Amino acid sequence: MKSLWRRTFNNWELYALFALPLLYIIVFQYIPIYGIQIAFKQFSPVKGITGSPWIGFDHFIRFFESYEFWRVMKNTLELSLYHLIAGFPFPILLALSLNYVMNQRFKKFVQMVTYAPHFISAVVMVGIMLVALEPRGPINALLQAVGITPVHFMAEASWFKSIYVWSDIWQNIGYSCIIYLAALSGVSPSLHEAAVMDGASKLRRIWHIDLPGIMPVAIILLILSMGSILNAGFEKVLLMQTPLNMESAEVIDTYVYKVGLVSALPNYSYAAAIGLFKSVVAFILLITVNYTAKRIGNESLW
């Protein structure tokens, strides 16, 4: 048997290949992780990250005690949960629905059209929302036609979360259903044949055959979305914010961006502390959900 060293040496080319990606990961992922320490320091650009003095948990305490904390946490959680709960069933329903379409051309056409919005950028998406929802835009014209007074959707805090969530479902329902369609195609046809022989209706077949068939995929996706639950589509939220809807539109990520990079006196340390708080909570959530799913349903990410 060749020694470990010999085998490694024989594969030096693999290590040479791997060096550059590894360097990239170390520099652009692990150096920022190392840089998180500024959350516990009074960062001054002159002294740099390592040279700045430690101050412990002061920034965290200041954040928890600030007026902003509850507003930002509440918005983040509300938006994420709303998004998660409303967004989860629709791709599954679409996949089940498409699975029972026998006309292949119709099926292909529905798929092609519903996948398309996924490729629209966040900026264009918000642009479409702005023109569609403005006081004199088409949606309000429609409302007026049935006798409802026009609403200035984008300027009202109470509408923000619904607009965000439902536009997202509109944009991604088709694309998200691909993975469920794949899972459905993996369900054995003999199960369906047997069920048809036993006189099961389509609804029964969906309930007893298709749904159990896609459960593992659904659980994995649910775990994954729990991990990013606090991320709340930051880029789109930022674009949708107006001074008028800020009350319900400020989430952790946009707050970090403003405190750390936009304000006249950027406070890197304070912003990094808030960001770290978010990452830690998200990380704990992911681990917990993964552990629970493993215990209950034998499904897990790792």
Added chain:
Amino acid sequence: MEHAIKESRGDRLFTIINYSVLSLLLATVLFPLLHVLSASFSSPQAIISGRVWLFPVDFSLEGYKTVFNYGLVWSGYANSLFYAVVGTTINVILTIMAAYPLSRKDFMGRQFFMFLFVFTMLFNGGLIPTYLLVKQLGMLDTRWAMIIPGALAVFNVIITRTYFRTTISDELLEAAQIDGCRNLRFLWKIVVPLSGPIIAVMALFYAVGHWNSYFGALIYLRDQGLYPLQLILKNLLVQNEFDPTMMGDVEQMAQKAYLTQLLKYSLIVVASLPVLIIYPFVQKHFVKGVMIGSLKE
């Protein structure tokens, strides 16, 4: 199979409802897209008075004329093209360089390296430390800031590694090695040519990402001349920052106000055009990409 047995009444009802719901969904997705497209070809007056629904009213190319007279749109297009082409090339090369060794069973330490990569998907430094790093590297306000910080996506490395594992058999590698083929040559002459589908899928994922992103530019760039199209769009569409001097030869103020509304529709179309044109050709590749990505080891 099921045609042999006559459909029950319940199942027929199910089919009717199913087709109706799908048709409704189809209309819901299509209508906004067609509306924007039609509005962009209508006259400013028709839009302001809300007469545009599904088809263009008072056909006009006014909006497009104004868009193409707007200098920043052109430079944004050029910059986005640059970031997408150069960025994607680097992305794909780095992804293969990472994924291939990780796919090899005889690559010592691969589990450790894999963990090192995957961990960054679960936990990262966040916005501020990353920004400070880019600043320290002197990349602020340079084209590098748009390409280097996002040069590799771990998710794509995982997809690619899984693809290599399932399509390149161990026997193939052994046979090549017996013939004296070294690793780099094997990768270049055998693995890459056999991996057309996955390379296409990755290139598409990365390219769309580059084309659609604005946030990197928002935090790293100050010089308008470097702005990608999406950031220019953000200023025009979302923040209404039209510079009247860049709107060409429009004279009256009122006319300008009318035009800015029309301009938004034309901008949306112009910005999405590249994606819309290639969409029918790449759609099936994306589907394949999602499917490969969903493979569980």
